[in-house]
Amino acid sequence: MSLNLPVRRAVRSATALTGSQRSPFLLPYLQRRTLFNFGITGWGSGRSQQLDQVVKPKNPLTEEYLRKKATPKGGSLVRGDLASSSIFEDEETAGPKPKSKGAGAPLQRNPETMAAALDPNPKARMRWERKMVIREIRKRGRLTRAQQIKRQERELLSKSHDFKTSVKKLVPLAHQIVGKTLEEAIVQMRFSKKKAAKDVKEHLEHAKNEAIVRRGMALGKVQGQEFTPRNIQTKDKKTVKVDDPTRLYIDQAWVGRGLYGKSLDIRARGRVFILKHPTTSISVILKEEKTRIRQHEERQTKIKNRKVWMQLPNRPVTAQRQFYSW
Template sequence: MSLSMPTRRLVRGATSPTTTTLALQQPSRSLSTSPSRPWFWSKKEPSSPTNLKDAITTGTAEARKSLISKLQSRSEAPAIFEDEVAPQQQAVTEKEAAVLSGDQKSSATSGPLTASQKAAQPKTFTRLGGSLVKEALSRSVDPDPQARVRWERKIAIRQVKNGTDAYSLEPRLARIARTERSLHSKSPWLPTSVKKLVHLARQIQGKNVEDALVQMKFSKKKMAAEVTTQLKMARDLAIAERGMGLGQGQEGKMEIQRKDGKWMTVGDRSKMYVAEAWVNKGPVRAKNPDYRARGRMFLKESPSTSLSVVLKEHKTLVREHQEREHRRKKQGPWVHLPDRPITAQRAHYSW
């Protein structure tokens, strides 16, 4: 089917150059109905921060002074405790001014001071210009007074709750930890088994450190040398760290009975003894083959064991003896037939 239309009508319907130019000048619109830039894009972007070096070098004198004052101040925004610190700062400033004025008056009236007079006067400023006034120093020592008050309140509540306050009863364990010294020492893993090392631990348990060292010196066991080394290290740590065994407990001789029933004389209560000694099973050091009959093979494990000791002073033995005596006296005399109410009465025999 052919289209019958005059040629001049086709030419008239064609796009004119002006229309083409206007169409090219109009911006292209996307198919989406949403705007190309959301509403929050229209806001102005924040300007980039000014370079500090440029502000100091190229800025005006007033701008440089204001910038330096801001940098020298403790905080650019108002401080949290400004209402508490401001009166203290004002009092410090007034006191420093009074001190300075007093120094000036004294120097004007009495003339130049001698070296001895200058040394006798209290120093109010350091060599670098810092203030030595008590209120000024308190700002450095106590910069956050409210936090300090909260911490003191928490500690006071904890003391009252645990019974460690001066007006309450101190717990027994807290009193023992405060008045008596002790040291816990653990050796590294030793190349031996638990069954072999436990005999040496039982041999030194309950003895004085000197007696335990003598026992290990004449022992035929291979690990006795290692036990001697660990005892000496624990003794030296107790003396250096805890101040034990320095002869500060000279209170006269006293006869006490130990827990095992043996009696002993205590002269120097700061003398050390092995209160506890035990062994701990460690990891396997190696596994070696053990060839048996009929072509069988097993693995031999090389064990490792550590020795732990607790050193205490004879003051602990005295305290334990006194506690046992107090409990024994509190029980009262032993009665063969105590006066108890008769219960479970029956009219017939129980068998």
């Protein structure tokens, strides 16, 4: 049987055979396929045994890691110890964390770094302050009615994310919660049979937390100030009893159409339509009961100052003639 080798490879093979050490890479390999020999992954004396005889290179990083690796005392795992396959093994190898200098010591802050967030545009801030000073001088410190209300009363506008429902289905829920206290609106959404009521309830709870944290609303009566419970009439002619002037209620609620999701609708005769899945968001404005008390008093004052209607008012008769004008 002749060997099919190039001339150079044959010379190198001969040179290697004459030497003291024989390299297995230069020897020809004849593969025999039997029942117990499947080439590289066979069970018999295949090529896998020849690959295993070659010395594998060592990884210095692995050796260094194993050398630094903490080994348990006694050569076996101890109760509460970490196994070799634990994800927290690196923390044990690195050792305990350095102790802080002082637990109660205040953190040193850099004013220049804080100014990047607190005062990002100093020139614009100075222009705005100058504008406000000029406006204050011109108006002599007098505030408009809207500015006085803004300073005395709090409110919060909260918009939800897009729900997977349509405007037609969400509008009745928005009408249902308008004018109600926040707790009553949450109860209504909890026992509602509508599918979107669950999302509306979660948004109302989120809006309540946001009003307490960001606006300081619904914190209870101020200490030292007495408040007598009273019955007021809302703008939709409903009577409400107010025990806490800081109780939250929903002043306005409306819905807004969001983006449409699209999907394929496979029809007969090879036709494909596109389905549009609507999304809708709901926005609410939360206010405190002191706002409804002020509105109730203003309506009562307007009714009290209304003049009595008279069929024949007492005024002088002028421009009267004794004959017709035509």
